[in-house]
Amino acid sequence: MSVIGKSEIRKDVRLKVTGKAVYIDDLSFPEMLWVKVVRSPLPHGLIKRFNPSSALAVQGIVSVLTYKDIPGTNVVPIVLMDQPLLAEKVVRYIGEPIALIAGEDRQAIEEGAREIDIEFEKLPPILDPLMAMKEDSPKIYGKDNIFSHHRIRRGNIRQGFEECDLVVENRYTTSYQEHAYIETQGVIAVPYEGRMKIYGSLQCPFYVQHAVSSVLGLPYSQIEVIQTTTGGAFGGKEDVPSLVASQAALVAFHTKRPAKLIYTREEDVESMSKRHPAVIDYKSGVTKEGYLKAVQVKYVLNAGAYSTLSPIVLWRGTVHAVGPYKCPNVKVDSYAVATNTVPCGAFRGFGMPQITFAIESQMDELANRLHIDPIEFRLRNILRKGDRTVTGHLIKESMELEKTLKKASQIGWKREREISNGYKKRGMGIACNYYGVGLGAGGRHLAKAGAWVSVLSDGSVNFAVGTTEMGQGMETVLSQILANELGVKYERVSMVPTATTQVPDSGPTVASRATVMSGNALIKAARPIKKSIMEVASKMLKSPISKVKLADGYATSGTKRIGLDEVIDKCFQQRKIMSSQGWYKAPYTSWNKATGQGKPYFVYSTGTNLAEVEVNTLTGEVTVKRIIAVHDVGKVINPQTAAGQVEGGVLQGIGYALFEDMAPAGGKILNTNFSTYILPTAKDAPEIVSNFIEDPYPQGPFGAKGLGEQPIIGVAPAVINAIFDATGVRIRDLPATPEKIIAELNSHHPTFIPLGRR
């Protein structure tokens, strides 16, 4: 394990800090056209007239394309096949694509877009999901505007509540959250010798391959998708690049020229997916000893005009709807609802930050009302090995939530709480969470990954995987896993950009699955090569294979050692297998759709966030002073990148808790740039103490689970609970803006004294 657990320097760091990384907008091709999307200005309407002739008359405009020009199917294939690439007769949200303008330069397409002549007939929009769910509402999807409905039924919910000593019931709401990737959506489609090559900033090349294939009506083999260095994604480049790529590809297909489509920040914010706003009705009941007896949840996501990934986002939220706690009686109903708003989709946490905000607010309130320390209260309820989740999954391995809770409390809970300056109140809050690693039973057929490893005759190593680097550090972590497995030096290993012609369909890069899935696939790919090296090293060292060890660039046996470069050269002389492919299938999962019972994920990461805040009771402003984030993610492959993931997640969680908000007026998002969409900056960053509990997951690569999504999930509730602790004000509508806090402080007399001040 000489390379595992070491903070090796990120593989992508030099390129990125020296500006040599090639992002999609840095790339161009000769004869390349620029593409602009003509979008709907209405949340709901009929297209009555579309006349491109004035646009086509603009100098430099080459082509204007509508749905009529689609040679394949006018659908962006995701889950429900309801979303057209280009609107046909009806538009369903502001920003919906209607036509594509292609021209010689940016100026031409901007001018062309202004000249497009479209006439609409307005239709009444439905903007609120609860209104959309009403029986008498106008229908924009199916018979009930419901894209998806999931449920959990466990025990007897009525009886469960009857046995409770305390029942708390509240409505929680959350706002949109923008991914705020630094690099906006962008793709270049290049027709090349009969194939369509797609270069782009994206998470899931195989999704894009399928989408472009479907839209162009070409076989998968003729669509090659190559990921370019991707400047952030956070789920925002999971499903939507299928749309962007298909738009560019359609232009390239018709014009036979490369086509570049880079979204402006404004159109990206206006039209691309975001974290779903949620309405959560949460009812929890406990015994007076502090044991959860019953939980009933109604979880509604505003999915927007098309379903995209909403059914899956909703499913994950549903599975985790009770949090990492035991509870005998559970009833969960969840709904993804169609409205005439921008389609929401994947976002780090994937349906869990919303529900976890509700879960942990409830837990905090229950503890407070019962006068039980919130850590003690959680310790009475949390899942441990040998327990069953509310979906009936018996936890057998790698579940160390208790240790994260104890570690977090040990680091920070006992700290002297300063309540200084009179009007500046300090408080602490805590939140636990768990996270099913990988796609789970909801995406079982995608729970697979391929990898390719090629050791070259000079001892350098190339590998390729089907998952993508988007800033999260996958390339680094996988390089460490491979270097450790082969015994070569970390510096000798490099990753070839992810492309559909390098590896088989490995599913998407989401759900914290890359380390486990691609890591295991890489180890399997390395196996025959390792065998070659071991056989040759054994002969060179005159030692039985069983005694040969490969590490740090050497083959050793006892005191004898030999450089691996020499061994590898010999392997090549002997024509040994030095290149191979690996294939990994995730362990078994299951799900009963009617009861919500089963083993939805093969393993869970867990974590505890502890927040310390200072609330200015005169202005309502909240300053997060410290976040202690302790995560159980199995073996940590690279402590520095792991800490980086946590730090980024914490800040993103603080943004979700306090700042990030959108106020669509009549379905129109008004703050479409970062001057008005308020993100946390370095100045808002608290002291972040990250810590890891390393209980190895036996089926993970060297014991690793997944980490990517974990860090954001529990931050907002910890902060909200800390605000309550500081002020007695409980915010149930994210984000907790100064306005809301001041309003609460002025109107509200807290019934229960926060524990921190008892």
Next chain:
Amino acid sequence: MSVIGKSEIRKDVRLKVTGKAVYIDDLSFPEMLWVKVVRSPLPHGLIKRFNPSSALAVQGIVSVLTYKDIPGTNVVPIVLMDQPLLAEKVVRYIGEPIALIAGEDRQAIEEGAREIDIEFEKLPPILDPLMAMKEDSPKIYGKDNIFSHHRIRRGNIRQGFEECDLVVENRYTTSYQEHAYIETQGVIAVPYEGRMKIYGSLQCPFYVQHAVSSVLGLPYSQIEVIQTTTGGAFGGKEDVPSLVASQAALVAFHTKRPAKLIYTREEDVESMSKRHPAVIDYKSGVTKEGYLKAVQVKYVLNAGAYSTLSPIVLWRGTVHAVGPYKCPNVKVDSYAVATNTVPCGAFRGFGMPQITFAIESQMDELANRLHIDPIEFRLRNILRKGDRTVTGHLIKESMELEKTLKKASQIGWKREREISNGYKKRGMGIACNYYGVGLGAGGRHLAKAGAWVSVLSDGSVNFAVGTTEMGQGMETVLSQILANELGVKYERVSMVPTATTQVPDSGPTVASRATVMSGNALIKAARPIKKSIMEVASKMLKSPISKVKLADGYATSGTKRIGLDEVIDKCFQQRKIMSSQGWYKAPYTSWNKATGQGKPYFVYSTGTNLAEVEVNTLTGEVTVKRIIAVHDVGKVINPQTAAGQVEGGVLQGIGYALFEDMAPAGGKILNTNFSTYILPTAKDAPEIVSNFIEDPYPQGPFGAKGLGEQPIIGVAPAVINAIFDATGVRIRDLPATPEKIIAELNSHHPTFIPLGRR
């Protein structure tokens, strides 16, 4: 075998005939620089002064580089490591690269090149290999100007000749032959995120990878070589693209911009490799019954200034120096000799057209002197299964030379010979040859190949191999092999361009090895995928696996059948392995360098060419009326591409026999374009009757051996023998130009009446 043996339409035909194929000069990259090579005007000299300042002052010139700018090693690594990328102090041939000029466009570099200020000191050149071999000659390589020397020693040569009834001894000489690929050498080097990407017209991407790595001092993993559609190669893009690519890469490395280097036809002809001119002293002895008893050969190749592939070219010629005949007493000595001329290298036939011209001229002369029909004479001597070659190799399988000989004679030997018009004489000639498939013992460590196969969920199939398509039809033949193996339709299979990041080092694409090597690797790669498909099909058909057959896009069992697309979709649902890599090592070969004994190749293709010519005895002009070419290449995968290979080889062989010549004056090639270098055209094409003897080679893919080189080898001697048959004139100095024939006709009274007129 539903796809094997069928004339499927070439995979590359549509792109090529519609002009959509992207050749290297069609490709460009933003910010790309143009590169020009500054070359030596002298065959031998010292560089006394090099001053780039005037060149650098030319507008648009960005950089002038010399050997001092090479960060790695100033060697183009091939066999002997003697060739610098850029000359340091000495220049050794006209056209030798000295410096690289990079500029914004073609005009700038042309002007810059004119401004380069170089002063040379002339050194006396050695231009003739026989002179160079003399003890007192000036030395330009080592102690004796000999790059390489091979030998065969078998039996007792002195005693062998003593037992002969007839001994014939002659000197044969051959000229240069130009590859005359339609597309000249060209490469673009693109620095991309720390890697160097090389796009180019080339045969051997792994050679280029190693060369660029060595010159730039970067690990192999950082050099990515992608073959672009290649407009002909014929061996001329085997070793030399390493030089061209390293030149472009050096510019890209220093300027950090893409660098394009396209050779003009003139510099390509002047400086790139060609078929070696040869001097062959050949002595053969027979009994009066017509059995070969002794052969002694001295085979000298003019290698030019650097060794390049000459040692290997020479080795192949040496191994085959007696032809496909039994002979108990053999002495062969062969030499590749350094001279101050352009370095020669690989060319279709690879050292064999030269020696085969001598072998078959001798055989013809022996038969004629013995008054034995030349076919009958060959039948007494040819190799059959159970015989040993002159290197001691016991032939066990797939050797059907006899059938080719009989088939050729059956088609054409008995044909009525017209001797019309008085001064127009008709004659027929015959030549046999064999060809060791693959690299043989001389390149044993390269005798390996990898392949990658990926079946996609819509049933389309991508594959990649490490060998290259250069017009020979490999892509088509391999697609057929893979389609047949998987049972999918030929149309569903497509090849991804060959690149070093797709597959492991698979050796070069030479020596008629692609079908056997990559074909077998593909079959191995398909194995786990076929297993997946069979398992799932077996369940779907409710039939044991042993009864399931895959063919023509269906899985069948008895009368039940199911579409493969459906089966493949199910495989994906079940996450079966549908992508895999294969690895094939060629069978055992051996070679004793001292005695020239061993098993140099694992199998041989064989063939017989029969030529019918008409000689105009007034002008000396020869018209080839008909070539009957019968080849034994194992199972023919695609009859149409096979016939195409034969037709191309025949025409190239006619060029070699009659037209193609270079007359270097003082080391300078004067005919550097196709207006003066005379190639056969469609008008010179005779009737070509191609025919195949299909004795399957058990270790070949579906029984195939190799075909690429075979067709050219025996053409020239058959033509030359036919000229003798027509006129009594025996030309021993290729090509047989009208001038030589007229001179012979005017001066020479044939001693022996040609058989045809007895």
